[in-house]
Amino acid sequence: MNRIFFRFFLLVMLSITAATFVIYFAMSRLFGDPLDEIARRQASAQIFLIEQYVDEAPTDEWLVRLNRVREVSDTRFDLIMVNKARSLLPATSLDALDRGEVVLDVDGKAFFRRVDLKGERYIGSEMEVIYAQDLPIDIGLALQMEVVRYVIVALALLLPILLWSRSHWQGLQTLSRVADEFGAGKLSARARMQPSASIYPLAERIDHMADRIEDLLVSQKTLLHSVSHELRTPIARLEFALELLGAKAGDPALKKRIAAMEGDLSELNTLVNELLGMARLESGQALQLELVDLAALLGTVEAALPPGAAVLSIDCANDAGPVAADPRKLGRALSNLLRNAQKYAAGTIHVTARRDGARVTIAVEDDGPGIPEEERERVFEPFYRLDRSRDRATGGFGLGLSIVRKAVQLHGGSVHVERSALGGARFVVSLPTSPLPAARA
Template structure:
């Protein structure tokens, strides 16, 4: 956001600079060079002396008065041949000299003027030009004055622009904070602005959008929670009925079918429990955090795993230290990653942890088939599974990784999937230390 206002400031400064040059060239074309006008004002005394004293002399006294001026003035007056003067001037100035006008040269602090057009002052005066040098012209000072004038104009423009931009910048910063809080799961975050604020209309629309999103999410969570709870009652009844039926069944085929129905019912019950856990994590606003020994916590997460033929290796140093965590949630997240590894590993699983500068990393590796790069973000979506067959060989509902990521996010951390050195998948939990 700072970049927006920095670009706006640069644009304003470039516009003012461009306007300055446009003004200069426009005035030069319409009214003459402003610098020459400044130089003419600075040399006004010498020009006045020439026009009102020297030129007013009778024809036989013109040179005498010019010499008098030479003796009392620091300006040097020379008479040069007309061809030399014309050769020293450019086309436009040369034409002005031929007309008998005073031609100023601010760069050399001098001016040129023909003595006479008709030769009336003295013999051959129409072939000579008066060249005045060392005039009291200071273009540098004039440029400083002009620069100061434009700086004052620029400041006068930039101050109200800065005040106006500051009000917009503060409003946009407030909206950015609200967006960050809302995106971080704080669904009650709203922008509180006065109707006179510049960003008030935008804030109102963002608040209406946030209200609508919060209502939709709350309705979704409520529906998921209610449906999950409502499913538990018929599931419990079916379990009780199947147990009674199994006790009375004498046909082996019927008993086998009842066992299959019980397995399906247990799977449905597990799905309901997973959905309830997802609902609780979605509605969780804070953690029940307490200082925990991270090495001990990670070892505990391996003890609740179901039996597996795959070897589970642990590389957990005792130097991980303590951290404020919700023990139940973090054990659940690591356990879900380990159970996922048990499903897909070929023979080996590795749980490791390390403490870096400002972070704590927990890594689960397996030597299974791995996860394609384009699927590594999708696997964290609820109900998304790489194995579309949904058979009992892999099991699960596609909720374990989604629950793990939500639990890690509540701790302010991140969970990502990578390629494992073992050849399969690697899941990395990064927690702020």
């Protein structure tokens, strides 16, 4: 955010600087060089002496008056030939010299002027030029005056721009904070700006959008939780009825049919449990934090796994635990990762736990087919399943990994998937040893 306003002020300063040069060159083109005019004012006394005192003398006294001026003036007045004067002046000033005008040499602190154009002062005067040197011209002071003038103009422009930008900057900082909080799961975050704020229309629309999103998410969670709870009762009734029906059935074909129905019902019951688990994680319940021995937790999770063909090995470093966590939620996340590995592992599952500074890293990897790179982020989305998992052999509803990410995020951690050295997928969970304050609520 600060970068945006820094660039804005840099652009304003560059624009003011460019405008200064444009104004200077435009004024020089239309009305003459401003510095030349300043120098002419500073040399006005010497010019006045030549034009109003020396030039007003009778013809035979012109040189006499010039010598008097030389005696009393600190300026050096010399008579030089026209050709020499031409060699000392730029080409742009030669026409003015030929017209008999006073031509200033600002850098040399001097001016040139033809004695006269017709030779009326004395013999050969039409070929000579008055060359006045050591004029009291101080361009440095003039430049300082111009700089001060433009600085005042720049400040006069920048001050209202600063005040205007400051209100925008504060408003955008507020919107940025609201966006961060809303994105972190605090759905009640709002800007709540006053109508007089410069970006009130934008803030109002963002607040309305946030209200709508919060209502939709709350409605979705409520519906999911309610439907999941309501499904438990008919599922329990169906299980009881199928159990009674199976006990009375004598036909083997009927028993086989009932067994298939019980399998479908068990799958539906598992889905309801997964949905309820997801609803609990998203309900914003506080974590029940305690110091958890990571090695013991991994051992408990391993013992609760269903039998599988893959060989599971756990390598937990001595300094990996304990960690401050909710053992039930963290255990659920690790259990889902291990069950997912069981589904796809060809024969090996390897779990490692290491401490890295203030964080603990848990990695679960297998030697299965792995996950394509373009799918590695999407596997954490609810109900998303890879094509190869859409069969009854692997099962699953696409909620297990979503629950893993939600549980880890509640602890202030993160989870991602990469390629394993074993050839399959490697799920990496990174947890702070002490959960962030935001993860406690």
